[in-house]
Amino acid sequence: MKKKAIVCGLLASTLLGGGTFVDAVSAAEIQKTNHLNKYDSAQEKALQDINQEALQDIDQKVNKMIDSIPPIFGSKYTRTDRYGESLTYSGIxxxxxxxxNVEPMYFGSNTFYNDTELEQSYNTTSFSEAVTKSTTTQTQNGFKSGVxxxxxxxxxxxxxxxVKINLEYNFTHTNSNTTSKTTTLTAPPQxxxxxxxKVYKADVYFEKKSTSGTVELYGDLLTGVVAExxxxxxxxxxxxxxxxxxxIQSPEDSNKVRAVGKGTxxxxxxxxFIVKTxxxxxxxxxxxxxxxxxxxIK
Incomplete structure (x- = not known):
């Protein structure tokens, strides 16, 4: 009764404030969602204009918005930093x-010959390979502000x-950013x-995936407005x-306004690992x- 196993060669491959205010609105009154739901015609036009702007001037948008508020008792609304100003970036x-897309990365193979009269059990070889994973991000429509x-x-x-992958964006420029990390992965014997x-052949692959997508970028500005x-x-x-x-009013803080950008x-x-026999x-x-x-992979 004989067992025979032939190991095929491994092919190398790489992957790449404080104070008292009027007109207060409770945060609970705002729908807690990161998605934009309803816009008036002016908002729709402004959002379409985002596609033409590499960097939105948040200060300019806020100032124009304030200028469009009808005066109260003849007194125009003006911007004030009396209680401080802050700008917070986030996104989803x-x-x-x-x-x-899935692109299997070949690690190696074994061929097993069973010339006996009984079923036999074999083990694949342990295959190791250096794998590089890259991430590229780009801000298509970001923000600029004096804050x-x-x-x-x-x-x-x-x-x-x-596991979670951190997509890093610089909201203030539109250059692409690429980061790479190389690790050695080992496919254990199977x-x-x-x-x-019978003669069986077992091929071992790393299931390499490449995902492309979009993100919404948010700039939440806190500032004050005064009239009368x-x-x-x-x-x-x-x-x-x-x-x-x-x-829009920020879903995270009703005191802030939010500008929306995008990235890829x-x-x-x-x-x-995938083992195909x-x-x-x-x-x-x-x-x-x-x-x-x-x-x-453990």
Missing amino acids: NLKENNST TTGGKVGIPFVAEGE PVKVPAG GRTSFVGNVLHKATDTQGL FTTEHGSN YDVTSGQKSAKLVDTRVIP
Whole structure:
């Protein structure tokens, strides 16, 4: 009774404030969602104009919005920094726009010959390979403002069943940014049962995935507005404006107004090995797939 196993060569491959204010609106009155739902015609036009702007001037938008608020008792609304100003960046991945391609990365193969009269069990070889995963992000429509703030923000991308990837964006310029990380992955030995008189071949792959998609970028500005000696946060007078400039009340803080931009990304990832076993008793040209096994990477 004899067992024979032939190991095929490994092919190398790489992957790449405080104070008292009027017109206060409770945050609970704002729908807690990151998606934009309803716009008036002026907002629709302003959002379409975003496509023509590489960097939106948030200050200019806010000032124009304030100028469009009807005067109160003959007194125009003006912007004030009496209670300070701040600008916060954030964003979300629009998952419905994601597109993922799978490109299996070959690690190696084993061929097992069972010339006995009984079913035999074999193990594949442990294969290792250096794998490079890259992520590229680009801000298509970002922001500029005289309010000082950090320009870089990480937006989480979580592939199904995988660890979180941080998509880093610089909201203040439109250059693309690419980061890469190389790690060595090892596919552990896997059992393969070969029937009597059969020849089986097991191919081992890394399930490399590449996902491209879009993100919504948010710039939330906190500033003050004053008229007739009464001061309000800018978010609490937005509804008075006849020209909102595409701004909305921030779902995160009703005192702020939000400008919306967008960005793109492509990221390489993967968390599984694939072992495909073929019956090649009648030769490689007549190979028949008999088993596919998914092995999570630990």
